[in-house]
Amino acid sequence: MSTKFATLLLGVLGLASSAGPAVAHHAFAAEFDATKPIKLKGTVAKMEWINPHTWLHLDVKRPDGKTERWMIEGGPPNALYRRGFTKNSLPIGSELVVEGFRAKDGSLKGNGRELTFADGRRLFVGSSGTGAPRDGKDR
Amino acid sequence: MNDRYKAGTLLLAGAIGVLVATYGSLPTSTNAQQADAAWTQTRTAWGDPDLQGVWRYEGAIPLERPARFAGRESLTDEEVAQIQKVEEEQAAQRLAGAEGAAVARRSVGESPIRGNEYNSFWQDHGRPRQVSKQTSLVVDPRDGRIPYTPDAKKANERASARYGVGPYESFLDPDTGERCLTDGVTALMWQGPNGGHNRIVQSPGFVTILHEEYLDRRIIPVDGRAHGSIRQWLGNAVGKWEGDSFVVDTTNFIDRTNYEWAAIFTRPSETLHLVERFKRTSANSMEYRITVEDPATFVKPWTAVIPITRLGDDTQIYEYACHEGNYAMTNLLAGGRVDAAKKR
Numbered sequence: 001m002s003t004k005f006a007t008l009l010l011g012v013l014g015l016a017s018s019a020g021p022a023v024a025h026h027a028f029a030a031e032f033d034a035t036k037p038i039k040l041k042g043t044v045a046k047m048e049w050i051n052p053h054t055w056l057h058l059d060v061k062r063p064d065g066k067t068e069r070w071m072i073e074g075g076p077p078n079a080l081y082r083r084g085f086t087k088n089s090l091p092i093g094s095e096l097v098v099e100g101f102r103a104k105d106g107s108l109k110g111n112g113r114e115l116t117f118a119d120g121r122r123l124f125v126g127s128s129g130t131g132a133p134r135d136g137k138d139r
Numbered sequence: 140m141n142d143r144y145k146a147g148t149l150l151l152a153g154a155i156g157v158l159v160a161t162y163g164s165l166p167t168s169t170n171a172q173q174a175d176a177a178w179t180q181t182r183t184a185w186g187d188p189d190l191q192g193v194w195r196y197e198g199a200i201p202l203e204r205p206a207r208f209a210g211r212e213s214l215t216d217e218e219v220a221q222i223q224k225v226e227e228e229q230a231a232q233r234l235a236g237a238e239g240a241a242v243a244r245r246s247v248g249e250s251p252i253r254g255n256e257y258n259s260f261w262q263d264h265g266r267p268r269q270v271s272k273q274t275s276l277v278v279d280p281r282d283g284r285i286p287y288t289p290d291a292k293k294a295n296e297r298a299s300a301r302y303g304v305g306p307y308e309s310f311l312d313p314d315t316g317e318r319c320l321t322d323g324v325t326a327l328m329w330q331g332p333n334g335g336h337n338r339i340v341q342s343p344g345f346v347t348i349l350h351e352e353y354l355d356r357r358i359i360p361v362d363g364r365a366h367g368s369i370r371q372w373l374g375n376a377v378g379k380w381e382g383d384s385f386v387v388d389t390t391n392f393i394d395r396t397n398y399e400w401a402a403i404f405t406r407p408s409e410t411l412h413l414v415e416r417f418k419r420t421s422a423n424s425m426e427y428r429i430t431v432e433d434p435a436t437f438v439k440p441w442t443a444v445i446p447i448t449r450l451g452d453d454t455q456i457y458e459y460a461c462h463e464g465n466y467a468m469t470n471l472l473a474g475g476r477v478d479a480a481k482k483r
Contacts, residue, residue: 029303030313030471050464052319073466078336078351078457104474 028101028111031073036102038110040070041118044094047087049077056090056112058098072098072112178421180383185343187361188383190417193338193454194425194447196329199226199268202443204275204283212281213272223270271446276329279430279442285404291436295403302401307475310468314399318468319461321353323405324373324389325413328427329445330405337447338456339417346378346385354459359387366390372407385417396435408435423449 028034042060054074061067074080090096095118103109181189199222208214214222275283287295298314305312316322322330327350328337336351344362349355361378368391369375375391392407400406411433419425425447432440 030305030307030474031467032470032474048464051459051461052465053467055464055466071466078459081457103470104477105470106477107473109470 031103032101032111033104034101038098038100038102040072040098040110042070042096042098044090044092044096045069046092047090049087051078052076054080056098058096068108070098071109072100073110074112180419183341187341187380188385188419189341190339190346190385190419190425191341192452193336193450193456194328195335195337195450196445197269197448198273198276198446199270200273200276200446202276203285204277208274209282211274212278212283214274219270219272226268226270269446269448273444273446276443276445277441278444280439285441286438287403288434288436288438291403298400298403301399305471305475305478307471308479310472312399312475313468313471314401315395316353316401317471319353319465321355321372322401323407324355324357324392325405325429325431326402327355327357328415328429329447336450336454336456346387349456351456351459353461361385370394370409374407374411374413381416383418387413387415387417389413389415403436404431406436408433410435420446425449 040058040060042058044056045059046057048055048057054077056072056074058070058072059067060070097114097116097118098110098112099114099116100111101113183189183191204211277283277285280286302314307313310318327335327348329335338349340347340349344360346359346361348357348359350357355373357373357376359376359378361380363379364377366377366388367375370391370393372393372395374389376387376389378385378387380386390412392409392411394407394409396406396408398406411431413432414430416428417425418428427445427447428442429445430440430442431437
């Protein structure tokens with residue numbers, strides 16, 4: 001997959017290993033379709049730091065050259081901030097791969113479950129500094 | 140019990156973190172208390188026991204006793220060690236970045252994260268979950284189960300079955316939490332994202348508790364006054380000191396039993412009577428005990444004992460303007476229309 005030209009992979013891959021319906025801390029199954037996993041590669045257009053969930057806006061270039069603006073639901077902003085996530089963590093224009101599930105109504109929305117930079121770095125996981133929980137150090 | 144609470148209590152998201160790698164093992168609540176054996180209750184300038192700070196629940200104790208522990212109020216050392224091992228393994232999986240493909244797509248019950256739809260990137264794993272011997276937060280009745288009335292049991296099963304699934308025909312159909320209203324005062328001190336964050340602030344004659352989620356706040360007079368007569372969502376609370384325990388008696392809840400609740404045990408009715416006891420047990424731990432009485436929902440009162448933990452002095456409570464960003468409301472109603480069209 002080229003890092004220059006973002007590619008949209010959208011398919012009904014199924015959830016072979018999932019033993020039960022997705023259960024969320026809010027209405028996941030009402031908003032998103034657990035049978036429609038998405039994998040989006042695009043560039044960050046905007047990050048909405050809003051409660052109860054953040055929303056990441058991602059510009060995704062389709063194979064036909066058209067660009068689509070996707071909205072990806074993320075975790076609560078307060079939780080992200082406590083993890084060390086700041087507005088500098090996902091600069092506008094950074095390339096990102098998002099995996100999640102598409103909105104039930106077929107609109108260009110989804111929830112984000114995996115976030116990986118185009119070069120393979122995963123946000124926070126296994127990294128020092130940015131990955132260190134802020135309120136974990138005081139124990 | 141609602142799935143959110145099953146998952147939230149058993150697999151509390153704000154649980155495991157880098158500390159596991161740093162410290163090597165998770166502290167048990169017993170160890171934490173032993174470490175502070177020399178601690179004595181500090182007092183405010185005006186002489187009340189000082190409970191101030193930001194507190195949250197970080198335990199790994201289910202609200203109700205799981206069937207596998209029926210008849211037992213505490214775990215053996217071996218079982219504690221086993222649970223601790225699982226906690227550490229899950230932490231290691233997170234640290235290795237395995238929770239996405241390798242973990243999160245397993246069943247909800249197996250997943251180390253609350254729910255199965257977000258990986259730990261979105262969650263706050265700032266501190267390790269505290270393993271202890273207690274088999275359920277509910278200590279009375281002795282079976283560790285909430286004594287629902289038959290009707291409330293049905294309502295609870297219904298709420299659990301429709302949780303996150305609907306049907307969603309109107310804005311009234313999501314539960315009160317999804318509607319950005321409240322999840323109720325009963326679980327305020329130990330539920331919410333990542334175990335909840337509650338700031339306790341004291342002033343002469345008042346104790347204030349600010350809960351981050353929904354910015355629920357309770358301003359509790361401690362001056363001997365009687366209950367007010369106005370019914371409210373969070374009831375009318377009056378407090379008093381009994382030794383070093385802060386005792387809060389709350390009545391005059393508004394009846395919202397006709398609303399959808401994520402967990403029936405938190406729903407207010409006009410007959411709900413909540414008694415809470417806050418007793419600090421060390422510099423960073425508190426025993427929070429609630430007794431819940433409401434003939435509209437329970438056949439008899441029940442009591443839960445919840446160990447809560449004080450976070451560092453630099454911990455802040457942040458904004459929670461939930462309504463403004465609650466895109467989920469439109470999304471789930473749009474999803475509901477898709478579901479409805481399929482059924483036609």
